[in-house]
Amino acid sequence: MYNLDMQKPIIDTETQCYHCGENCKEDSIEMDSKSFCCQGCKLVYELLQENNLCGYYDLQASPGKTQTHLGDRYAYLDQSSISDKLILFKEGDIAHIQFHIPAMHCASCIWLLEHMNRLDAGIINSKTNFIQKELHIIFDLTKTSLRKIVEKLHEIAYPPELNLKELEKGEKEAVSKSRIYKIGIAGFVFGNIMLLSFPEYFSEGIYEGEDFHVIFGYLNLLLSLPVFFYSASEFLENALMSFRQKVINIDVPIAIGIVAMFSRSIYEVVSDTGPGYFDSMTGLVFFMLIGRNFQSKTYEWLSFERDYKSYFPIAVCRLKGTEEEVVSVQEIKTNDRLFIRNQEIIPADVLLVSKQAQVDYSFVTGESREVTCQYGERIFAGARLIGRPAEVLVQKDVSHSYITKLWNQSSGKSESKSKYAHLTESISKWFVIVTMGIAIGSLLYWYPTDPSRAMLAFTSVLVIACACALALSAPFTFGNMIRILGKRGIYLKNTKVLERLSNIDTVVFDKTGTLTSAENYKVEYIGIEPTDLQKQFIASLAHASSHPFSRMISNYLSSSNHKLPITHLKEINGKGIEGWMQGSLVQLGSRSFIQVAETQQENVKSSEVGVSIDGKLLGYFYFKTSYRHSANNLLHSLKKEGYKISVMSGDYNFEQTHLEELLEQKDGIHFEQKPIDKLNSIKEVQSHGKKVMMIGDGLNDAGALMQSDVGLAIAEDINNFTPGSDGIILSKNFGQIGNLLRYAKAGHRIIIISFIISILYNLVGLWFAVQGTLSPVIAAILMPISTSSLVVYTVLASSIKARSLGLTKMRV
Amino acid sequence: MSVILILISFSLLVAGSFLIGFLWSVKTGQYDDDVSPAVRILFDDEILTTKEQPNSKNTDAV
């Protein structure tokens, strides 16, 4: 259980580094009456201090990250076979490289990263792209190296993301900007056509005598061409496509409206019978495009579809005889011997060759708990080695590992999601039928008496009954909601997720790491009550170690008093720590370490640390995972609102009774679920017509997350592994899941109300249209008023709802 | 009011050239990142202040 780092000298000092919070060594650097553990920390402090940026240290004590333990972690970057793949391009001695830096988050980050040339003289230029969290560095190969730069970045606590995915990605696909072009052109044309149309609207006779309207009409026609053929192309093409597939989507009524307006306008201009509806048409296209763009808000720096490769290292150390060589992960073959260092992820399924190793499967299971493996034991790909380096033998190459299979198994896109009928789509079908009905009806009504008016009425109905509002309310409502949620640490993949969320009736939780939290260990002590002095002994010893359990013990004893000096401090990796204080030998560690005979209750499911003083066992500290604080309330309120709840866990059933109490129900609690079981049981629920939301984490939930109608991944921080999911929610916002569901339902209501409003507007327009008396002015007034009032309504309503739900109070 | 035709053509000319400017700037990625540039303009003076006190602080660190 214990793996204290032996190399780290532990000294009796309270000094902590101002930058990173690490204990300072005896050679700590003093500056401005602050201590720093190393030059790196001091430099970062200096740089920031000099420039007063962002209150870097005011926001959080010791925000930086530890500056030590780099070792030769990045040694593989010296291999040209690897660095060549990473470098964007080289020109002589000048090379360009682009890093993804997840830690970039504020103005001082930009400042620091763009001043890299002060930290490394070989760097010529460094430029950030904050939106993408990317850093573009141009450097001189003769003065520095890729490894040095990466190490420097690591030192200043902005480690770049270097993983297998980076190697494999080819040309970065250019972000499509065509919609922005379309909006720009439509906006430009709309403004100018409006200008040229005003004379007609305001003329009141004076204008009649002059022949501007002919010139203006043709000018409008000319201007509207790029809008019709370029800006509006996506609506027209989509409509055409849906015709072919014999389904009606929202683009069909829009396209009908656009075509009707455009052709009617051309007719009017050419026949000199009127100014046409160019302004309404271009305005419509402009607003529609803005709506589409508003809706397609994405978190570019977040990846919802990360696959396991994003977490695999680029290179590993392979042993060839006694020699080490760095090879890229793709080159690993069966029976290769690998040397894995502290904090490295094991990229393939392997057998342990070393005597013992500590690994952490958090990446796979979502819960960080260390597991001890013995010689010959199998370790699966994705495990992170903790502590002592280990030697392993590759069993299967990367593409055949268990994790890869698990991934491939679940990455088939679930059917249920793509088939989902959207509210807008289903309404637009009726919309088309009704408007076409009215249009044809008015055509037939007028035709016998007044054929020209019949055509007029027919086109007018199509012009005015454009699905403008219909198409805009969902994008603006959901677009705004997704933004509000994003600010509160709930990141949804797209607006469709919100729509699906509003239909959820069943919520499935994963237990480990979802309902429980790896951070919330509960410490319990069972044994002889220690005296105050003994408590002080234990606390002082625990404080000297950086192991998480030791810290928890230290906190548990909450000894604010003076730490005692320790002599003969000894820490054995993975075992425990001991030291002499005031003539007493104090030991903390596993049963074997404190040399206590293995006794009863072997089947303890929680982790434990024994404590002995002078060879006498005092007792044990137990560490139990505990449920998130908000879990109780959440489950309770969800049940009250009529959601069906169930919990699935990969663990054994030793906590069943506890869970039953928590859920106040006996059914729907499943233990010992394999990933495929989880997936199947969600399928099973869905087959009964239920809409399922799955909340989970880790790769073992990936299949279930994808199968469910909405899969939410819980993450301690957004750069954690989040398997293919529809949304990522920060674990501290776990309690807000109920609000999320309520909010999604409210959004659904808002859209329906906005549809009703738009129908009212349409009725006004139709009243003119069926009589054949719709003038362009009415269209020009009705269209922007209905559009803007709907946009304002949807955005305001969704913001107010967020406020009333208390979503605005949450923090990221 | 024929002069309005002239004014319109000039206005269109100016607006059109700005439209081209807009398309150019989107195309060349001017607006790919709308956070860093706003921060970046604050930098230049700081470069100068440290340049004037040549590396007294930084030499030991680098």
Add this chain to the structure above:
Amino acid sequence: MTIEKFSYDNRIVKNFALATIIWGIVGMLMGLIIALQIPFPGLNIGEYLTFGRVRPVHTNAIIFAFVGNGIFMGLYYSLQRLCKARMFSDGLSKFHFWGWQSIIVLAAVTLLTGHTTGKEYAELEWPIDILIAVVWVAFAINMFGTIIKRRERHMYVAIWFYIATVVTVAVLHIVNSIEIPVSILKSYSAYAGVQDALVQWWYGHNAVAFFLTTPYLGLMYYFVPKAANRPVYSYRLSIIHFWALIFLYIWAGPHHLLYSSLPDWAQSLGTVFSIMLLAPSWGGMINGLLTLRGAWDRVREDVVLKFMVVAITAYGMSTFEGPMLSLKSVNAISHFTDWTIAHVHIGGLGWNGMLTFGILYWLIPRIYKTNLYSAKLASFHFWIATLGILFYAVPMYWAGFTQSLMWKEFTADGILKYPNFLETVTQLMPMYKLRALGGAMFLTGAIVMTYNLVKTMKQGTLNAEEAAEAPALEKNEKEHGGHWHRWIERRPVQMIVISAVVILIGGIVEFIPTFLVQSNIPTIESVKPTLHWNCKEEIFISVKVVTLVTHKWCDLSVPKLNAMVNIPKQESLYMIIHSNGDRSEQVRTYIVKEENIQMYGITII
């Protein structure tokens, strides 16, 4: 590729800063003189210092000399740093500086000696117009050259505002200044009557938009974040705000011609676009103010930020007021009254003045590598200037409303209660005096600033060549750079040639109106111009103004004359009424009526 060493040209910045200060004092002094001339008519001394002569000197000095040099000061400072490049050509910089100063001197001399085209804000005669065009093109080349050889790929939003200014002002100036010279100091507009009025206010409004607003927004987006040392509140908003402003601003001009003989639809057009402008303008204001969010404690201490906050607030106020004034119902109250003067000065004193002061206080110590001589004096300047604005604006608003109400007041018999214009004037005397006090306070502040800045310059030394370094812009970064623009970027000289050709073509195109106008306006034989003007198609009726009460000439339009009033030659106190042909007789009859002659103190010659 290595890091290139270069230096920023601070001398040109200093020169423009000095010019800003000097012309600012001159312009404000002229303003004070005309403000005093209204309550104290005796101050109309001699030929050259009459109200009619000094007023255009005041407006021109403030707009083109004070604000103009302020723009160039801020632009030359910020552009170099934003582009990480020295100005394209030192020679062009010098030419620009001295060319612009000589224009100002020539303007002052010609205007005071009575040589004017009679177009507001474009009073300068044709030789000076040509000089302006030449200097402006030199400036444009210098600016675009700098942008082309920049070392920072991203063009900060301020640069876009500068580009908009340079391009649009050039077009506006050229289109509006097409005139037919009759002598070295006299020319006549190529457009006639209401057409001239339309062109004039298309220019006039856009001069406000693209000379007083866009460049200063650019300066705001650079200097406010710099002074506050924090990035602009939302850079995205600033980008959207820029493009929206650019696409809309150019159409708002006709709102200056509400209730004129301009066709109704053109007036409504101006109204609609002015209203739409509210959104982007306030976008800019909110962005500016919110940049200081969380730094209000510093605003309390830092005088630079204080000036900037007042400036941005004034911008917000006047851009709200502007669209409101363009509504016909509001305009019915404000038109021809002192409300307009108040509105203009909220913009001029508040937005342009205060922002210029803020920039000066921030910039001068910086290029002189020293601290401000006295923060106390600067603080005094801030308070007296702010109070000055209040003392100026409040009485003017008051006066505007009073005027409007008095003009529209009828007796029980349905006759105007105050038919004599003088009655309103005497009523407003206290307001005019207070206004002059406000102006004097503002001027005092500027003089204190001058002292403070001169002392600051004395205690420091000009860092004329500020060293800087930056890597050159790599050529083949990012393939999506588009081929045509890289082609242009690599060929600055060709680029300049092309732009020169474009400008030439533009110039030729601009002469077409002359021919167009000829065929469009019917000639009325019965009315002949009194002078030998060769624009036959236009109706001129010259009236001699006997008593010069105020510069409110336009009162002639109150009884719905539907005529445009202009003042071509101040020294003989002539007034010319440009009118649509078919209404000329009416105008003439109206003016000839005895009571009018009495009321306005005019005689026909």
